[in-house]
Amino acid sequence: MDNEKIIQILKDHEGQFVSGEIISQEVGITRAAIWKRISALKEMGYVIDARQNMGYRLMRAPDILTPSELQYRLGTKIVGKEIRYYPVLESTNAEAFRLASAGGEDGLVVVTDHQTGGKGRLNRTWFSFRRQSISLSVVLRPKIVPYLATMLTYMTGIALYEAIYAQTAMKPAIKWPNDILMSGKKVAGVLCELNTETDVVNFAVIGIGLNLNVRKKRFPEEIREVSTSLYEETKKRLKRVAFVKELLRQLDYWYGVFLRDGGDGRILAEWKDRSKIVGQDVKIRSFNEEIVGKVVDVDSYGALIVESKDGERKRVIAGDLETFVLTEE
Numbered sequence: 001m002d003n004e005k006i007i008q009i010l011k012d013h014e015g016q017f018v019s020g021e022i023i024s025q026e027v028g029i030t031r032a033a034i035w036k037r038i039s040a041l042k043e044m045g046y047v048i049d050a051r052q053n054m055g056y057r058l059m060r061a062p063d064i065l066t067p068s069e070l071q072y073r074l075g076t077k078i079v080g081k082e083i084r085y086y087p088v089l090e091s092t093n094a095e096a097f098r099l100a101s102a103g104g105e106d107g108l109v110v111v112t113d114h115q116t117g118g119k120g121r122l123n124r125t126w127f128s129f130r131r132q133s134i135s136l137s138v139v140l141r142p143k144i145v146p147y148l149a150t151m152l153t154y155m156t157g158i159a160l161y162e163a164i165y166a167q168t169a170m171k172p173a174i175k176w177p178n179d180i181l182m183s184g185k186k187v188a189g190v191l192c193e194l195n196t197e198t199d200v201v202n203f204a205v206i207g208i209g210l211n212l213n214v215r216k217k218r219f220p221e222e223i224r225e226v227s228t229s230l231y232e233e234t235k236k237r238l239k240r241v242a243f244v245k246e247l248l249r250q251l252d253y254w255y256g257v258f259l260r261d262g263g264d265g266r267i268l269a270e271w272k273d274r275s276k277i278v279g280q281d282v283k284i285r286s287f288n289e290e291i292v293g294k295v296v297d298v299d300s301y302g303a304l305i306v307e308s309k310d311g312e313r314k315r316v317i318a319g320d321l322e323t324f325v326l327t328e329e
């Protein structure tokens, strides 16, 4: 807590020296204690100029996903009000689920540098790479009926799309239900897990995995040809803090829209617009069935309405899209 306050004071005085006296008054600790804290911050990667009679000046902050870095001037209303950072975690979704079950609040974010047992959709494994991937989960507590939960994943798809666009100036594609693709390859995925009763959602955990600075050769062979990263697409290393802050702001904005509109209004319309799924010829493996046809609509439950050649219509709520003609801009 004291470290966070010190960082905030130094950041508020960017480029200027702040005296030990002022920090000591604002944080409520002795000048000797400040010295110790400053040494600890330096070990974390903060570059701080310390001079006698002048005080301390922050020269550079490290690109680490701690609350001090992520919450500084974040400006969100709900998402990220509380952030829990872990150097290593098996799965941010599992930890967020545990925290939510113990009362974790709406908008709580769980983030890690190193996810060792990431979960993907349909019981798959999700590969994360230490400090190269973004692995985070958000606890949400909207007062909704379970069928609207699909809209939470669509909302996350929109937020991811916008965050990528804001950070790279490149528009990704959304592949139903919620893969984010660039150059036809997967760059991010969303796993929404729920705690529900028959008629109400107690909480949702929205897990987001994104390949940020991962090099192609690091992907395991089985996914190398179908995966990409923002680094591979832009050839630039992106700052993790900047990307995650953008993502949290986008999630907060779109969650606000969701809470006002109930999900099946503007969220659905905005998702349809970005996913460009309506009008596409698709082949979907849904449970044990293969559904082939043209998507003619997405209903208010988020299900695809697929019309086969002979005019028969089917609702598809879950599955894997196997063929899809991509329309990236």
Ligand code: BTN
Binding pocket: 090, 091, 092, 093, 094, 115, 117, 118, 119, 120, 121, 122, 124, 126, 134, 135, 136, 137, 179, 188, 189, 190, 191, 207, 208, 209, 210
């Ligand atoms: C998918 O495309 O199959 C969804 C991948 C979701 C991965 C993220 S990484 C953060 C969060 N924690 C997990 O264990 N999974 C999600």
